[in-house]
Amino acid sequence: MPNLTKKRNAAGKLIEYGMVQHMADDLAHRRHANKGDQQSPFQGQGKILLALSQTDGLSQKELANRLNMTAQSTAEFVNKLVKKHLVSKEKSTVDRRKTIIRLTDHGRQTASKESAKIPAYLDDLTDTELDQLIAILTKINNSLYDEIHTENPHWFENFQRSVADHLRDWFL
């Protein structure tokens, strides 16, 4: 059991990180008042983009399942993405009830740009620090995965399958 003071300290830094991150985003967001993009890849439309960039051509139902959303929510986000020309809908020929969702080229670009960018602040770290950071985050992430897994195995599986693995493809 590690030293309490250190833990408090680390917890504070972590919160501060979240805070200052959010602020930097906010700033970027207002700075060039972008066209509508720039939002969390972990919910809503972003989530769908992320899932599709691993497995393209899913049906809405499958998306809904993997992302633990209702079919209606999924439909809503998909439609918004269609309007932004990031994905396309087409009726399945094998089962005409199904609608297949595919990333457009633009969508694919957007999705990978989103996740593949390396924050500038990593340039300020030494190789040693990067190694340490990677090791630590791996531990932390695994703890969190465990937590999710014990509380809701179903979510965990879907999530792991459709998104987490994805990151490895990109970054490792």
Next chain:
Amino acid sequence: MPNLTKKRNAAGKLIEYGMVQHMADDLAHRRHANKGDQQSPFQGQGKILLALSQTDGLSQKELANRLNMTAQSTAEFVNKLVKKHLVSKEKSTVDRRKTIIRLTDHGRQTASKESAKIPAYLDDLTDTELDQLIAILTKINNSLYDEIHTENPHWFENFQRSVADHLRDWFL
């Protein structure tokens, strides 16, 4: 300039961290279907709570300034917090135009509970790792602060004054 592969790797872990964090929150959120709380301390209502927990008894105008929001947005969030009994409004006696916002006991509790909790996953780290993590996050946060500072000094000052310092009070 650090090794590119390491940077990519670290960036991936960081994204993964955000993702799995978000998911864990989501889970907690749905698990006991709480009364309305549980949202980001970095925007809207949470932001106000945070600011007040450092400096209680600010006027709406002051809040709006520090948090870089319009007076109207501030009023909206304050009113929502009042409905939740987390803050109280009272007319200033010295300047009857002003409304002084104060945390209620419940609000104070909520705010500190929010930030003072130490994530369980830190227990899985060794003392050495905690030290490393703290050092690394300090560097990262400072980089981000610099970024914000050069892009918008005004925001930076307000933010630093009303929130960032706060964390030190709690955690160090």
Next chain:
DNA sequence: AATTTTAGTCAGGGGGACCTGATTAATCGA
């Protein structure tokens, strides 16, 4: 062929973060 299940859609709702514009009430300054 008749029934049930499945994939999606429409309609509508709740809550959240923000914002602009117009208006009121107090206080300040010339």
Next chain:
DNA sequence: TCGATTAATCAGGTCCCCCTGACTAAAATT
């Protein structure tokens, strides 16, 4: 004193995430 500034409010709007209920069209089942 009287007009200007200041703190707040009301009204209304945009966009986001996400859900329930009701309904259609296309399978699958019996």
